[in-house]
Amino acid sequence: MQTDLALWSAVAGMLMLLACSREERQFRPSPPASEVINSVQVSGLNPGANPVGAPAAPEYYQESAYAVSQGKTLFNEYNCSGCHANGGGGIGPPLMDNYWIYGSEPGNIFTTIIQGRPNGMPSFRNRIPEFQAWEIVAYVRSLSGLLPKDVAPSRSDQFYVKPPEQSMPYQVPTGITGKPEPPK
Amino acid sequence: MKVSALPALSSRLRSSALVVVIVLASACLSFSADSKSRASKMIFPASETNYQPRPYTGKLEPDDGQWMRPAKDYASTRYSTLNQINTETVKNLKLEFTFSTGLARGHEAAPLVVNNTMYIVTPWPNNLYALDLAQPGAPMKWVYQPMPTPASQGVACCDVVNRGASYDNGKIYYNTLDDQTVCVDAKSGKQVWKTRIGDINKGESLTMAPLVVKGKVLVGVSGGEFGIRGWLKALDANSGQVAWTAYTTGLDKDVLIGPRFKPFYAQDRGQDLGVKTWPPDAWKIGGAGAWGWVSYDPDLNLIFYGTANPGPWDSDARPGANKFSAGIFARDPDTGEAIWYYQFSPHDLFDYDAVNENILLDLPIEGRTRKVLVHPDRNGYVYVIDRTNGEVLSANPFAPITTSAGVDLKTGLLQYVEEKEPHRGKVLRGLCPSAPGAKDWQPSAFSPRTGLVYIPHNHLCMDEEDVSVNYIAGTPYVGANVVMYDAPGGHGGEFSAWDPVAGKIAWTIPDHFPVWSGALATAGDLVFYGTMDGWFHAVDARQGHDLWKFKTGSGIIGQPVTYKGPDGKQYVAILSGVGGWAGAIVAGGLDPRDKSAALGFVGAMQDLPKYTTGGGMLYVFSLP
Incomplete structure (x- = not known):
């Protein structure tokens, strides 16, 4: 009887541990920023007809409602909204339309945030942690239904x-993208 | 069947039922608001029923037919004595020549005309063009290119505009967006000096037109939306060295407040108010630049200029009166010492900068001639202030107002309406005037022949919700979601003739969009202004009848000027090229689905792209 109890307790304990498997937060997302x-x-x-594929990017952030929601908060807290408003733009260009000056792929947007761009986009290198930058990237893409x-x-x-972002129709990205449409 | 009864109603019937409900609901709302307080009252300007011209008896600067300073004269009248083009002849006005700047951003500058040469400053990249007016077609003499850094475009709150240059003693002085003041030889176009006086990494930029007074170039900073610490500097006109800096906030010694400082009202007196009227350290990032106009009175030896809005817009972040923001300073141009100060909007709640023009006039007030300045403020009132001591003589509304209930002339205090005070997490509706004010930077003109001030202005209200905001140097520091829309009447702007003695409107011309151009008055009894859909108008200064108009290539937000050419003929010049805060939707290609875009201005300008495209072009007109 006692053995049974011990066994069952051990099984239950194992099951409880299994239940502890949570959604993972990636603080050092892969691939690395560089x-x-x-x-x-x-x-x-x-x-020389040497096409380059879409830039590398972690997929997790594009698939996680939590990450996108964090991105929305950070979009305000890092003052992105100061220039891009709630997506319609102002000092900076709009982000809710389909025109992407520097590319619409997650890797493009990530690079724009980290490097900055010459006509006024500040460089947030060493200011925004990588995983937060990816959360902002995901939110920015949600603005135009991507x-x-x-x-x-x-x-x-x-x-x-x-x-709301949820009701934005998918808009085919134009401008510089990682996946240019092939000619027909 | 019962369940489907409602859906079975025709959709039209359902929508009319909905309308009835909304009407009933709004009736209840307005009833309860009326019974609550004076809060929901809207103040409208008074109109003169029987306007009689009141010719000006004060003295004006002599006019040589040129245009050497942004506002023509030190008193900032933007009035010319030229009268070849007048109410009779204006119908024959023809296009004489044009000049393209090749830029699609907002063109707000006034062209200068000196020694048969016209000087034009463009928006970023701030090129300076000299055109030879003595040659047919006014060919280019030279171009000076200061090459401001492209990154400076990221700290320009409201398009990358420049409001023009000043001429003095053979030199042209103006500012670049990346915080440099330049001095260029007017003949050769060679740079004499270039001084960097600000830092874009602190959010500082320069957009204003400097004024040169007694060998000093007066320059004020922009960046009230970027958490700057505002200032006005005087640079030595010969060397470009900074002679003095007057901060808007901080200790008295930084604000250049000393024994000569004698403000008229009690609330502006006291030690170090530039620190004490802020939460600890908030004055260091409190905005309050000086990006507007500077006027000068040689007899009193005083300069007058307004200070901008305190930052952030989220007013919960900065309890206190926030001195010396949203007010006007009189200073000694030689030393920078403050002589008096008056605050139009204490603890500003709505981005009511006080940088608008100050027109220096000597007007009959209650039986005696007073040395006054006339200042149409963003908060919706035209102030007439004794410029010797800062006493407010009158303050009358020139646009619909709900955010305040008047100005107490005993204390000088703006009477805020409690119900309209924004706080975090609370959406307020029907705030009039909106953030760009009843009138923004667009400068008025004064005609001594009619005694009227011609005010191009906005006719807008807004909804606002304040939110907390982080200060990150070099990024915006605003903290508000704003949506603007037309004030009652269904139009966004007006061009009004204002009687500064009666404090009433003599006549007004509504326009679909805010009238974002400057005004020009001439001795031909004409007033010139432009609209954001591209029309350049000449109207009768006495009655406001539209006598002549010309459709330019882009919306007009520039400042018209007039001059006498080398052939003895009178010319009128205007830069066309839409943009600025109001035109950001076109200049920046913004998305109208977000009504809060461009700090909420897109809400009121959603249809502007249907009326105009960008493109800077100079248009010069004359009689055949």
């Missing part, structure tokens, strides 16, 4: 100034 930045190109023109509806934020508690 690899992402090295694989990003800011031109759609490839001399994320699945079950991941994009719904209407926020704040002053209603624009349609």
Whole structure:
């Protein structure tokens, strides 16, 4: 009897431990930032017909409603909204339309945040931790309907100034992208 | 069947039912608001029923037919005595020549005309063009390119504009967006000196037109939306060395407040108010630049300029009166010492900068001639202030107002309406005027022949919710979600003739968009202004009748000027090229689905892209 109890307790304990497996937070996302930045190109023109694929990027953030929601908070807290408003732009360009000056792929946006861009986009290198930058990237992509509806934020508690990200239709990205459409 | 009864109603019927409910609901709302307080009252400007011209009896600077300073004269009248183009002849006004700047951003500068040469400053990259007016078609003499860093575009709150240059003693002086003041030889176009006086990594930028007074170039900083610490500097016109710096906030010694400082009202007196009227250290990032206009009175030896909004917009972050923001300083131009100060909007709640023009006039007030300045403020009132001591003589509304209930002339205090005070997490509706104010930077003109001040202005209200905001140097420090829209009447702007003695509107011309251009008055009894859909107008200064108009290539937000050419003919010049805060939706290609874009201005300008595209072009007109 006592053996049974011990056995069952051990089994129950193992099961409880299993239940502790939680959604993982990636504080050092893979691939590392240097690899992402090295694989990003800011031109759609490839001399010698030498196309470069989409830049490397971790997939987790694009699939996690939690990450996107964190990204939305950080978008305000790092003052991204100061220039890009709630996606419509102001000092900086709009982010809710389909025109991507420096590319729409997660790796492109990540690189834009970390490196900055010459016409006024500040460089947040050493200011925003990598995993937070990826969360912001995911949120920025949700602004123009590039994320699945079950991941994009719904209407926020704040002053209603624009349609919620969740209701944004998918907009085919134009401009410099990691995956240019092939000619037909 | 019962369940489907409602859906079976025609959709039109359902929508009319909805309308009835909304109307009933709003009736209840307005009833309860009325019974609560004076809060929801809207103040409107008074109109003169029987306006009689009141010719000006004060003295004005002599006019040589040139245009050497941003506002024409030190008193900032933007009035020319030229009268070839007048109410009779204006119908024959024809385009004489044009000049493209090749830029698609907002063109807010006034062209200068000196020694038969026209000087034009462009928005970033701030090129200076000299055009030879003695040659047919006014060919380019030279171009000076200061090459400001492209990164400076990221700290320009409201488009990468420049409001123009000043001429003095053979030199052209102006500012670049990346915080440099330049001095260029007017003949050769060679740079004489270039001084960096600010840092974009602190959010500082320069957009204003400097004024040169007694060998000093007066320059004020922009960046009230970036947590700067505002200042006005005087640079030696010969060397470019900084002669003095007057901060807007901080200790008295930094604000250049000393024994000569004698403000008229009690609330502006006391030691180190630039520190004590802020939470600890908030004055260091309290905004309050000086990006507007400077006027000068040679007899009193005083300069007058307004200070900008305190930062952030989220006013919960900065309890206190926030001195010396949103007010006006009179200073000694030689030393920078403050003589008096008056605060239009203490503890500003709505981005009501006080940087608008100050027109220096000697007006009959209650039986005697007073040395005054006339200042149409963003908070919606035209102030007439005794410029010798800072006493407010009158303050009358020139646009619809709900955020305040008047100005107490005994204490000088703006009477805020408690219900309209924004706080974090609370959405406030129907705030008038909106953040750019009843009137923003767009400068007025004064005609001594009619005694009227011609005010181009906005006609907007807004909804606002304040949110907390982090200070990160070099990034915006605002903390508010704003959506603007037209004030009652269904139009976004007006061009009004204002009687500064009666404190009433003589006539007004509504426009679909905010009138974001400057005004020009001439002895031909004409007033010129432009609209954001691209029309350049000449109207009768007495009655406001539209006598002539010309459609330019882009929306007009520039400042018209007039001059006498080498052939003895009168010319009128304007830069067309939409942009600025109001035109950011076109200049920056913003997305109208976000009504809070461009700090909420996109809400009121969603249809501007249907009316105009960008593109800077100078247009110069004359009679055949």
